[in-house]
Amino acid sequence: MDERKRLEELRGQIAEIDQEILHIIERRARVAQELSKLRPGTSRYAPLAEASDLQSLERAAPTQIPAAAIRPIFTAIDAACRSSEVAPRVVFVGAEGDFGWQAAREHFGHGPEFVRVEATGAALDEVTRSRADFAVVPYESFTEGPIFPTLLAIGGADLKVVGERELSQALVLVSRSGNLAEVEKVYTSPQDHVACVRYLELHHPRALVLDVRSPLMAWDLAAEEANAAAVVPRGFTGSRELKVARENIGDEGEVRIRYGIVSRLPAPRSGHDTTAVLFSVRDRPGALHDILHHFKERNCNLRRIHSRPIPGEGWEYVFYVEVGGHSTDRTLVAALEGVKREAKMLKILGSFPLERLDASPPPERL
Incomplete structure (x- = not known):
């Protein structure tokens, strides 16, 4: 069999498998809808509802699929299966594309309505006043420990922590070519600019640094100009492809942050x-x-x-x-x-x- 025929055969097999996957996801969506009818008014909207389910899937990952890919795959499937439900309103701290946004998307998938605010207090207030179902807020730094003003605010508002999401926060510089020598302009959010000011002064002293609303906007602007770059969180991707020109450019290096998922209603018992x-x-x-x-x-x-x-x-x-x-x-x-x-x-x-x-x-x- 020549290479072209073999290629067509393999593509045909993938198309058949994709159809099977689609039918299985449809079955799962029907079961998820039945489950939601039995649990009205609860705060179970979360990836697979149970952390133990995700852990079991990660442990069962075949050798061809990295375990790290399991969570985003099944989070997306779960969000799609819930599309007929009323999507929750999730408020996060920071700009679109920044770390709070990433934590919210990783935890809830793409189904909810995401709303940004500037400060943790404002995020918690949205939940307290029933204008949002969940808040995703910085909860603990692995260098400084728990963020006590946040803990006291949650307790004072009688809200409940119902989940956690840990991120390794690092900033990267991206551009169309990935060549540092070509960078003449850098787009960055104000928050990320502050976090990497020493790097920019040392490595790009002649570059024009422009503050924009969010990492998402920085990415899109850099994608339009050949000699421009953007400062964005590691792992973030925009609508057009850019290459990483320099890893871990934050002045404080990589920082691990735990985000708390906060709701008015308590989380049900999972056993773990x-x-x-x-x-x-x-x-x-x-x-x-x-x-x-x-x-x-x-x-x-x-x-x-x-x-x-x-x-x-x-x-x-x-x-x-x-x-x-x-x-x-x-x-x-x-x-x-x-x-x-x-x-x-x-x-x-x-x-x-x-x-x-x-x-x-x-x-x-x-």
């Missing part, structure tokens, strides 16, 4: 959850020890513990902990009841599925 809690202690010897003992006594795994001064309260501190399990699990309910008796203040920020699952079985449900 963590619960976020804020509390403060009374001013007496052993107060913190007595509170933490309630978690140890009931074999609840403390995954994180951080503390910060409470603004305006002198030397009073607030503690943030993440403990394994859902807030409806029997053992965690008992532990939190004990903490409530000891603590000066206790606020359950929410329970949400872990992106990385452990091998422990789901705890007994209350």
Whole structure:
């Protein structure tokens, strides 16, 4: 068989397989619609609804498909299957194409209506006032720890953390040719400009640097000019092809950020959850020890513990902990009841599925 015939045969096989995939997706959409009828009014709109489902698919990935490709594939399928539902309104912090936008798109797929705001407080206010279903906000830096103003704002508004999305944030320089020597003009969002000002001054001192509204606009403008480049988040792509001219140009290097998915309604139990809690202690010897003992006594795994001064309260501190399990699990309910008796203040920020699952079985449900 000559090469042309073999090529046509393989293309024909792919076309047949694509038709089979389409029919399977149609079946999945019907099941998803039936599921949505049984769970009206819940906040289950998320990729596959369960983090454990995505993890199982990633573990089952065949050798021909990288595990990293599984999540975006099935997130897109899930969003398409929900197209007949009322799309949720998701608010994110930052510009189109920036890291907050990427976190929102990675978590929810392409189905929702995405709305940008300038600050975390504005994003949370949109959810509080029922003008949005979810907010995607910066939650923790892996160098600085939890972002306590965000945690306190979530607790104060009585909102719930229902999910997480971790990003490795790095900026790249892209252009049509990918040749650094040809760069005479650089388009960037104001936020990204601040993050890579030293790089631009050192490596492109003669280039004209122009601030534009968003990385999306920077990409589109750079695609129109032969000697122009754009500063964009790693992984972002626009409507036209550009090449990476320089990786990781941020002055602070690559930064890992965890984003919190916030809603008015709590997340249902997945069996692989963590619960976020804020509390403060009374001013007496052993107060913190007595509170933490309630978690140890009931074999609840403390995954994180951080503390910060409470603004305006002198030397009073607030503690943030993440403990394994859902807030409806029997053992965690008992532990939190004990903490409530000891603590000066206790606020359950929410329970949400872990992106990385452990091998422990789901705890007994209350």
